Amino acid sequence: MDHRWIFLLSLWCVFDSAGSCCVEELPPVSINCYKCNLSVAPMDLPKHTTRLDLSFNPLKSLSRNHFLQMSKLELLDLTRCSISLIEDHAFFGLEHLHTLILTGNPIERWSSSTFSGLESLQRLVVVETSLTSLSNLPVMQLPLLKELNVAKNLLKSLFLPIYLSSLHILDLRANQIANIKEDDLDNLRNTKLSNLSLILSQNPLTNIVPGSFRSISLHMLHLKGCFSSANVMESNLKAMSGLFVEKLVIGHYRNYLKTIDLKSERVEGLCNMNIEELTITGMHFSQNTFHEYPIEVPNLEFLDLSRNVLNIDKCCLQISDGISNLLHLNLSYNRQVVLYSVFLNLSHLQSLDFSHTELTNVGVYPIFVLMDKLIYLDLSNTKSHFSIQCSFCGLYSLQVLKVSHSVFETNILASVFKDLKELRLLDMSSCGLIYIPVETFASLKLLQKLDLSNNKLLELQGSVLNPLNDLTILNVSSNSFPSLSSETTQFISQNLSEVDLSNNPFDCSCNQMPFLLWVYEQSNRRLRFSNSLKCQTPEYLQGTQLSEVNLICNLTIYVCFGVFVVITAIAGGMFYCYKQKYFHLCYLLQTHNNHNVEKEYDAFVIHSSLDEEWVKEHLVPKLEDGAPRFQLCLHYRDFIPGIPITTNIVNEGIRRSRKALIIVSQNFIESKWCSFEFEMVMSWQFLESQCGIIVILLEAVNMAHLKHMLGLNKYLRKNTYLKWVDGYVERKVFWRRLREALQKGDESKLCAPQLDNNNGDVCEEQNEHNRMKL
Amino acid sequence: MKNFVIFLIISQLLFPGEMKEWPTHTICKTEEVEAYYKSCDPMQDAGLSMDPCYRSLGKRLMAKIGVILRQDINLLYMNSRIGYNGVYLFHEEKTLCEKTAPKFSFCGKKKGEFVLYNHSVKIGGPSLPKGEYFINLELINENNYIIACVNFTVYSHPTV
Structure with a gap:
């Protein structure tokens, strides 16, 4: 805990002193003071700082013991600090420092003790420091120095002091070395280390004294941009x-x-060197000269002739004759190569790169048939047109095949890769493929990486991919398929660790729901998945991310489902509440269609059988025998036996009667049939939309009981009803009102407004007349 | 022109950029074509010259660019956006340096080094039609760090 506080406190001090400009980057503790306008190195850095970047600060000079308190420092970057003076022992105490960068400082003088104390220094960068000679650099005290970068200085001589002979990398790029003398490299000649990589690129070499490089052994020699003309190159290569x-x-x-x-003389010098890997690049060779002059470097294993604007007529006569041990050949980024029958002699090659060079005869002849050792083959951007099934015959060891920007005849695709049983990587991007036959990849059991991007594939069948048991990386971006089948998505989820599906015209309508759901799932999985999957159709979703659409689509379904549930619940509730009425309605509706039934009764009397006495004694005689005569429908008299009661109620009673007379009494309320009949009548009234219910309250009823019959209670509260009471006058009024009510809506009885039968005959005539009219 | 470039380089070295806005420099100005540029790199101005000054893109011209590197350029990409009469035309990306195949001499240079690219350039294509051209050129390294950024404005007014 204490340590942490001290650390924080010291950090605060740093920020305070360095004007809060230096940025601490963890881990390891590295302080970046890039361009902080510091004139001295900050003194109070955290003790365990390992990397310090002071670049672009106007330090101007480094005093003695400048970095004494930063003993843990491993890397010190003093790029462009305008340092012209470094005092003796300036770096004293930096015993762990392994990299010191002094790029771009106009250092005037180096003294023998400038680098004293840098016991662990391995890499020293003194680019652009106006150094005039390697001997001026006091690096003899750096026992572990492995890499010295002296690029862009004013060196004129390649004289290597003895203490530099143990270096691994000496970068002398862009100096002014024009002449190399015989004894310049003497110190290398005497040691037998061959680890040195010497970079002499961009030096204006004009005169190398013959024998300067005799029995010198190097790991690497860079001579790019060194020779100003072909003649200079020729003579200097010979001298080497x-x-x-x-x-x-x-x-x-x-x-x-x-x-x-x-010409053969141009590179003749190479024949007298012992080279394993040769790269000749960036040369602008004149046309049609290459094939006449074989390169003869017998020990060469690796030949890189890329980017030379080469035009090779009969490939590769010049190589097959001169270089028998060649394993790797790179002819990429040239103009044109014509593969000729001698190409068959290169059967020992392990890698071959023709990319970005126009090739002839590939895909027309089985040109690789003898190359059973070839592991790497790059034919991308070669304008190749593969038209025979045996285009890749014989490549039994091939592990990498790149054929992007080539054209394949559709009919050969199914069997063109049949020999490539060892293939690990196949790049078929930008081949204009529309369709891939199911058998295409059947032999590629070991394939790990497949690139089918930038084609025009309209679908990606799972059966095409299924044979690829070892496939882990698939790129099918920029094709034309709107979605993937479930078989394909299953294959991807089960086998692959990385897949790129971007830039396809994805269909985001809800018919693609399984695919969209799958895409959504992938964002939560271990599979490395392409990020920008955007919808193409439907139009309103164009440009939307697939995974986002997925949610919206889901939401619609949930909303639909929710609405459905609510509607069902409401319907269910209504059904439960109005179950009875519903049945009645249905029942009535069934028979409602043929409603042209003649109404032969004037009224259907609904009463409890216990009130039958009153009906028989009072109602029937008074209405059926009076004038006008009313025909009543009575269940004990008019219902047809042998038919269900409900049918009788509806067909005989309700449908054939103009009105319904309801005799309400305590018995009525208690009777189930009565309430059923009442409900039916109410429903019928609703259907027929005419008022036809006359209620007669026979006796006072218990209101509490009445409340159970909801419909009746409501009806009584809202409508006028007749009451059977004692007393002569009251009875007279009762019968008059009843007759009037029964007559209402029936024209045939209109002519008999009177209560009693005074004008009965006239009325009968009128009735006759009415019937005739009908 | 050479003196001008040297002046710029020296001014860069002496006053490592604190300025936010850099002055507009003239590349060339003839009857047919005028070209100006302005550094859009907040860190430093850029030195640039072009000779001779033609309206035709087909001819070779010597181009000089001088920049002090603020970061390594093992990988270098060039992004250019081109507009014509105030309308954005197109955008191009190009890889200038790859780690394995350093095409240009400046590829692989490290932080602090001064890059002076002095070579003939052939852009190719017909003469510039009349109008005002805007070109934004950005050089970006492997860490997405802007190595150099220059805005060009070219006015072409054919005399014919």
């Missing part, structure tokens, strides 16, 4: 005979425009 070098790089950078006529 006797050199043992593992990797030699000669050539130019881009924009070197001078054409070189390639």
